Amino acid sequence: MERRVREWPDNIISPETVESTDIRIAELRTGHLGTAMGVATASPSVSWRLEGDAPFDGARPAAYEIRATWSNGDTETTGRVESDRVSYRAWPFRPLMSRERVGVAVRSWLEGPAGEELRTPWSEGLDVEATLLRPEDWVASKVGPPRSIEQGRESAVFRFRREFDAEQPTRARLYLTAHGLVVPYVNGRRVSDEVLAPGWTSYEHRLRYRVHDVTDSIHAGRNVIGFELAEGWYRGRFGFDHGARGIYGTRIGVIAQLEMTFADGTREVLATDESWSCTYGPVTFTNLYDGEERDLSLDESDWCELAADMESWVPAVAADFETSALEPADSPPVRRTETVAPVVTESLRPGVQRYDFGQNLVGRMRIRVDGPDGATVTMRHAEVLEGSELGVRPLRLARATDRLTLSGGFVEWEPEFTYHGFRYAEIACSDDRVRVSGVEAVVIHSDMRRTGWLETSDPLINRLFENSVWSLRGNFVDLPTDCPQRDERLGWTGDINVFAPTAVLLYDVAGVLRSWLRDLSAEQLAHESNVPPMFVPSIITEPHLAAVWGDATVGVPWALYEQYGDPAQLRESYPGVKAWIELVRTRLSARGVWDTDAQLGDWLDPTAPPDAPHAGRTDANLVATAYFIRSTRLASRIAALIGEPDDSERFADLAESVRSAFIAEYVSASGRVVSDSQAAYALALVFDLLDDDVQRERAGERLRDLVRRGGHRVGTGFVGTALILDALVAAGHSADAWAMLTETRPPSFLYPVTMGATTAWERWDSMLPDGRINPGEMTSFNHYALGAVAGWMQRSIGGIQVTEPGGRTVRIAPVVGGGVMWVTSRQETDYGSVYTSWRVEDGRFRLEGSVPVGVRGSVVMPDGSRHEVSSGNFAFSCAAPVPNDDPSAQPRGRDRMVIRSYYP
Numbered sequence: 001m002e003r004r005v006r007e008w009p010d011n012i013i014s015p016e017t018v019e020s021t022d023i024r025i026a027e028l029r030t031g032h033l034g035t036a037m038g039v040a041t042a043s044p045s046v047s048w049r050l051e052g053d054a055p056f057d058g059a060r061p062a063a064y065e066i067r068a069t070w071s072n073g074d075t076e077t078t079g080r081v082e083s084d085r086v087s088y089r090a091w092p093f094r095p096l097m098s099r100e101r102v103g104v105a106v107r108s109w110l111e112g113p114a115g116e117e118l119r120t121p122w123s124e125g126l127d128v129e130a131t132l133l134r135p136e137d138w139v140a141s142k143v144g145p146p147r148s149i150e151q152g153r154e155s156a157v158f159r160f161r162r163e164f165d166a167e168q169p170t171r172a173r174l175y176l177t178a179h180g181l182v183v184p185y186v187n188g189r190r191v192s193d194e195v196l197a198p199g200w201t202s203y204e205h206r207l208r209y210r211v212h213d214v215t216d217s218i219h220a221g222r223n224v225i226g227f228e229l230a231e232g233w234y235r236g237r238f239g240f241d242h243g244a245r246g247i248y249g250t251r252i253g254v255i256a257q258l259e260m261t262f263a264d265g266t267r268e269v270l271a272t273d274e275s276w277s278c279t280y281g282p283v284t285f286t287n288l289y290d291g292e293e294r295d296l297s298l299d300e301s302d303w304c305e306l307a308a309d310m311e312s313w314v315p316a317v318a319a320d321f322e323t324s325a326l327e328p329a330d331s332p333p334v335r336r337t338e339t340v341a342p343v344v345t346e347s348l349r350p351g352v353q354r355y356d357f358g359q360n361l362v363g364r365m366r367i368r369v370d371g372p373d374g375a376t377v378t379m380r381h382a383e384v385l386e387g388s389e390l391g392v393r394p395l396r397l398a399r400a401t402d403r404l405t406l407s408g409g410f411v412e413w414e415p416e417f418t419y420h421g422f423r424y425a426e427i428a429c430s431d432d433r434v435r436v437s438g439v440e441a442v443v444i445h446s447d448m449r450r451t452g453w454l455e456t457s458d459p460l461i462n463r464l465f466e467n468s469v470w471s472l473r474g475n476f477v478d479l480p481t482d483c484p485q486r487d488e489r490l491g492w493t494g495d496i497n498v499f500a501p502t503a504v505l506l507y508d509v510a511g512v513l514r515s516w517l518r519d520l521s522a523e524q525l526a527h528e529s530n531v532p533p534m535f536v537p538s539i540i541t542e543p544h545l546a547a548v549w550g551d552a553t554v555g556v557p558w559a560l561y562e563q564y565g566d567p568a569q570l571r572e573s574y575p576g577v578k579a580w581i582e583l584v585r586t587r588l589s590a591r592g593v594w595d596t597d598a599q600l601g602d603w604l605d606p607t608a609p610p611d612a613p614h615a616g617r618t619d620a621n622l623v624a625t626a627y628f629i630r631s632t633r634l635a636s637r638i639a640a641l642i643g644e645p646d647d648s649e650r651f652a653d654l655a656e657s658v659r660s661a662f663i664a665e666y667v668s669a670s671g672r673v674v675s676d677s678q679a680a681y682a683l684a685l686v687f688d689l690l691d692d693d694v695q696r697e698r699a700g701e702r703l704r705d706l707v708r709r710g711g712h713r714v715g716t717g718f719v720g721t722a723l724i725l726d727a728l729v730a731a732g733h734s735a736d737a738w739a740m741l742t743e744t745r746p747p748s749f750l751y752p753v754t755m756g757a758t759t760a761w762e763r764w765d766s767m768l769p770d771g772r773i774n775p776g777e778m779t780s781f782n783h784y785a786l787g788a789v790a791g792w793m794q795r796s797i798g799g800i801q802v803t804e805p806g807g808r809t810v811r812i813a814p815v816v817g818g819g820v821m822w823v824t825s826r827q828e829t830d831y832g833s834v835y836t837s838w839r840v841e842d843g844r845f846r847l848e849g850s851v852p853v854g855v856r857g858s859v860v861m862p863d864g865s866r867h868e869v870s871s872g873n874f875a876f877s878c879a880a881p882v883p884n885d886d887p888s889a890q891p892r893g894r895d896r897m898v899i900r901s902y903y904p
């Protein structure tokens with residue numbers, strides 16, 4: 001890719017011009033779902049934003065009032081509550097009951113520095129509806145295929161249906177989950193846009209259900225309701241090293257309850273039980289890794305209509321199941337979020353076409369196809385090409401192959417119960433009369449709101465940033481995974497621990513991560529050792545005690561709290577936080593450091609041999625101890641925040657004693673750190689482990705020298721990469737941070753970009769310069785861990801740093817360099833959008849931007865000048881920093897970055 005400086009765009013992201021001077025409440029919501037139906041707790045949190053222009057400067061929220069209108073018409077309000085918060089306010093009314101509906105509205109008071117006050121009008125009402133909130137609300141049995149149907153086709157898709165008579169309901173709700181993967185239909189129509197429902201959780205602890213509004217699908221008279229059911233994570237082959245079948249059980253099944261309310265207020269419930277019928281459908285095989293096979297000769301397109309031929313249908317088998325694991329989903333579901341057309345179509349040989357979608361993405365293909373009976377269409381997927389072939393070796397034992405057998409005529413097809421990570425796909429037709437058209441890739445992931453954007457004058461840097469965005473999208477398929485393509489796709493704790501501070505900037509990941517953290521806690525605390533599994537949900541029985549991975553118990557909730565400011569998350573995670581600290585405390589050796597367990601260290605350091613990713617240059621015990629100090633300090637802060645002062649004090653003392661031991665074991669008086677590696681210095685500096693300025697200064701210089709000696713190439717793995725640029729800037733060497741970011745020789749941040757990467761890679765050289773795929777077994781082209789650099793880019797290039805949970809205060813301090821001439825960025829916070837745009841022109845640095853109402857910003861310009869801004873637009877300029885060939889001549893110490901949680 002050619003490096004090209006782009007023109008300053010006309011349509012630069014600029015503060016939104018708001019015509020009205022009114023200020024109002026917008027985006028009122030409860031919980032994490034993003035929809036008002038299906039509220040998952042009896043006491044949901046309430047969040048909103050202030051939108052518009054305040055009529056006076058420095059306006060900040062001073063108070064709010066929440067009003068509830070109950071279904072009997074009664075109204076209740078909180079009265080004026082003094083608070084400047086706008087998100088995750090605790091439910092102030094009596095708990096909701098299952099199915100209960102209530103109207104919620106909010107208004108807010110704003111206050112100015114001179115005592116001015118303003119009250120917003122009431123927001124539009126939000127009608128929320130609780131889902132089923134108690135296991136006792138469930139009367140459904142689990143219905144599965146009988147042996148006679150299932151035998152020999154365990155990995156097929158089964159169909160279930162039931163006819164019923166109904167009056168026209170005024171409200172109809174379908175509460176649904178499964179042991180397996182399920183798609184619901186009513187009267188022949190699919191009634192949910194979710195895919196891979198109910199997603200993957202630690203099913204033995206948590207089985208989430210969702211509710212669908214099916215009021216409009218049901219008519220007076222006779223109706224049919226049906227489901228398609230696949231094995232999915234519950235029973236299908238899953239896991240590396242051939243994986244296992246039946247991880248959660250041998251019997252799959254649908255658990256559903258259709259509840260219809262009629263005009264006279266009566267309610268009728270139709271639940272899954274032995275009165276349902278079952279048969280198999282046209283999908284003869286499906287597996288999350290391997291793909292899907294559909295034989296259209298077996299299809300009965302009217303299977304969920306009254307006219308269906310019932311000959312092959314037999315009674316379904318009903319069974320009890322553990323209702324205590326049922327939990328209402330409070331995170332966004334997986335949906336189709338985008339379709340991508342191929343950018344290149346190539347005919348390889350008769351009947352075989354190859355498609356390049358121009359983007360490594362996660363989902364599956366959708367095609368239109370016409371052809372004779374019995375002909376087949378086979379789709380194979382890969383992330384990269386090796387030579388002229390699909391590079392499928394990195395998929396290991398994931399076949400990633402979908403096959404359609406035609407029955408004559410035209411169909412549209414998209415596999416349903418599988419997904420692949422791919423940029424390239426080959427479609428092979430068995431017969432030259434087959435016509436394939438309309439090929440597109442359908443992107444799927446948890447349907448989250450994007451919150452962070454960055455664009456610069458350098459297309460390579462922009463691509464690097466977007467690569468992290470795409471890796472986040474591809475690896476948030478209901479839970480945070482390591483990779484989306486090979487036979488893993490597991491919730492590896494270390495990966496999300498290093499990436500979470502970046503993830504929270506790019507998307508609203510609160511719902512997905514909160515769900516996942518519940519599994520993490522459940523599995524950790526259920527195990528007698530309190531050791532968290534290395535990946536969650538865990539599919540192996542013995543957990544392994546490892547730093548960074550296990551530290552996710554602390555790091556992930558903290559990253560959520562810092563960005564979104566929801567104290568409930570900290571409270572919920574605290575038992576696991578505490579258990580982790582207490583556990584590792586017992587593993588400290590007599591020297592006071594954590595050097596008693598086998599560690600993964602700075603995993604995938606570029607000098608580690610391809611087959612030994614843990615064998616990097618940084619002492620793995622140093623990494624473990626450094627992380628433990630950070631986690632213990634954070635645990636102390638969390639304990640203080642949730643009202644556990646004794647624990648807080650104890651953890652603060654523990655952190656300090658381990659830090660002293662760290663210094664004694666790993667740091668010289670003059671600030672040299674053992675291993676003498678980029679990661680060792682990055683940890684010592686960013687986690688603030690050193691004794692004094694003398695050590696910090698020396699460590700910073702040594703890091704700078706190492707980085708320079710390495711030609712500004714990257715020398716870090718999973719751990720160090722998330723910290724290295726922050727460390728350089730904090731030590732006053734921002735020009736070296738920029739030089740590192742813009743280096744293209746491998747291993748470097750931009751090397752993958754120059755090799756055409758469109759996602760973050762697992763290894764710095766997942767693809768070698770000669771176009772061969774790295775021989776290591778662990779070679780994915782879509783792993784977000786090294787993509788953590790996007791967080792630095794957003795905070796430092798865009799210059800927007802949230803400095804108080806939820807974004808009540810922000811620091812705007814762009815780090816200029818790298819020859820970049822302009823930058824625009826936007827960060828959504830709980831309070832609204834923060835924008836920055838800067839450019840270097842005619843020797844001047846010009847910064848403009850905007851902060852939302854209620855947010856105070858400290859602007860730090862490159863010349864060190866400071867400005868306080870609030871609620872609205874700002875523009876400042878100063879002399880542009882002089883480009884200097886000698887990065888050491890850059891100003892040091894004067895403009896240190898605030899490194900969020902890392903300086904507790």
Ligand code: BGC
Nearest residue numbers: 482483488492494495600778
């Ligand atoms: C995964 C990693 C993970 C590591 C730990 C790999 O197979 O893909 O991302 O953290 O194993 O062992």
